[in-house]
Amino acid sequence: MKDQSRSPIQLYLTLPILAWALFDFANTIFSANIVTLFFPQYITETVGTDPRLEQIASTIIAYANAVSAVLLILFSPLYGVTMDRTGRRKKYVMIFTLMCVAATIMMGIFGGMDSGTWFRLPNGLVLTIILFVFAKFCFSSGNVFYDGMLSGLGTKREIPLISGFGVALGYLGTLFGIFAVILIIGDSPTYHTFWLSGILFLIFALPIFLVNKDRKIAPEPKQPFLKGYRDIYHTFREARRYPSIFFFMVAYFFVNDALATAIAMMQPYATTVVGFEPGAFLVIFMVATAFSIIGAIVFSFINRKIGSKKTFLSISVLLAAAILIAAVPLPMWTFWIAACLFGIAMGSTWVVSRTMIIELAPPGREGQFFGLFAFSAKMSAIMGPFIYGSIILLLADYGTIASRMAITSLMVMILIGVFFHMKVKETPPEAAE
DSSP states (O other): OOOTTOOHHHHHHSHHHHHHHHHHHHHHHHIIIIIIIIHHHHHHHHHOSSHHHHHHHHHHHHHHHHHHHHHHHHHHHHHHHHHHHHOOOHHHHHHHHHHHHHHHHHHHHHTTOOSSEETTEEHHHHHHHHHHHHHHHHHHHHHHHHHHTGGGSSOTTTHHHHHHHHHHHHHHHHHHHHHHHHHHTTTSOTTHHHHHHHHHHHHHHHHHHHHOOOOOOOOOOOOOTTHHHHHHHHHHHHHTTSHHHHHHHHHHHHHHHHHHHHHHHHHHHIIIIIOOOHHHHHHHHHHHHHHHHHHHHHHHHHHHHHOHHHHHHHHHHHHHHHHHHHHSOOOTTHHHHHHHHHHHHHHHHHHHHHHHHHHHSOTTOHHHHHHHHHHHHHHHHHHHHHHHHHHHHHTGGGTHHHHHHHHHHHHHHHHHHHHHHTTOOOOOOOOOO
16 A cells, blocks of 8 residues: 655655656657657758758658557557556566667668668668657557556656656656757767757666566466457547546547647747747747746646646647747747647646546556557547648648648647537546446
């Protein structure tokens, strides 16, 4: 039995919790450096040689993110049921992390290669895009198992604080990763940031590899491979018997659609539409990250005070405000306001969403519903970048208007998400009779 009277400091200094949170520090280096900053910058620099090609570069970035989400959807139905059947989470965190690290380092090796062309593009560019898709797939897969470890670290009352601690430490990893690149890589070509980010990811992932242990459960008999897909289908049908978790997953689908797409497209939008230089955007992103840390910590306490439903609704409103400010052609300084609001929403969304799944899932079946939760999230991660990239591709001849129309589409997703979230009831997960 976990000690229910542990103070926040006692929680944060507990070795398994600290090691778990350090993995958030590690994987956010990958998320920030690769997904948000330097892979988009590399594509924009390599492809975007005129205003129209700058928009095409944004389409490439969006589609690459969508393809990695397709891969995750093909495999994610197996993850949740694997956790529940075997109790193994750390093992798969390790496997996917090591594959992600290897692919990221290889991006740094091949990013500067130009020994021929494939599909009328430099072969190094094509290889880097393929490796990015694989690396992001492994990163996202590992996070499913990583999130599944959370329920074993504390009581339901402690979970919001532990989750918030992990997210906050994760965004410290963002700042660390950026400063490391500035100090070590300097003015070298952008693709050199890839191998460094991969190595940093590995270093700070080591504590969870060495410290944390899976809870021992009696393993269930092996099942046919396709049974995992049947199970997730039955879990989806069964989720409808738990209206609150069903409606929350639909709501999260749309809100995460907007959030994940904005994260992936932030760099090309800020540089090619708003007009910031890459160096200035790094500063903006670091400011947004600082507000992410504040948001993760503050909203973990707000979550405990007012409940998960109201907290998630508040975050959705902040995210909508950030996107609206960015979409409208306002003076450049207003983008700083949008970045700060977006940072708060970015840091707090995952704190609350992970907590809500644990609160709303039937006891003892958190892993199964985390698998469905990941499936829902990655379905949205296909739709958002695909719609965003397609709008830009169709309107590329109109220059920056294409990107402004694309980012405006994210507002529609948030409004749909809020509609479904209002149907969630914060009640114990009891199936409807």
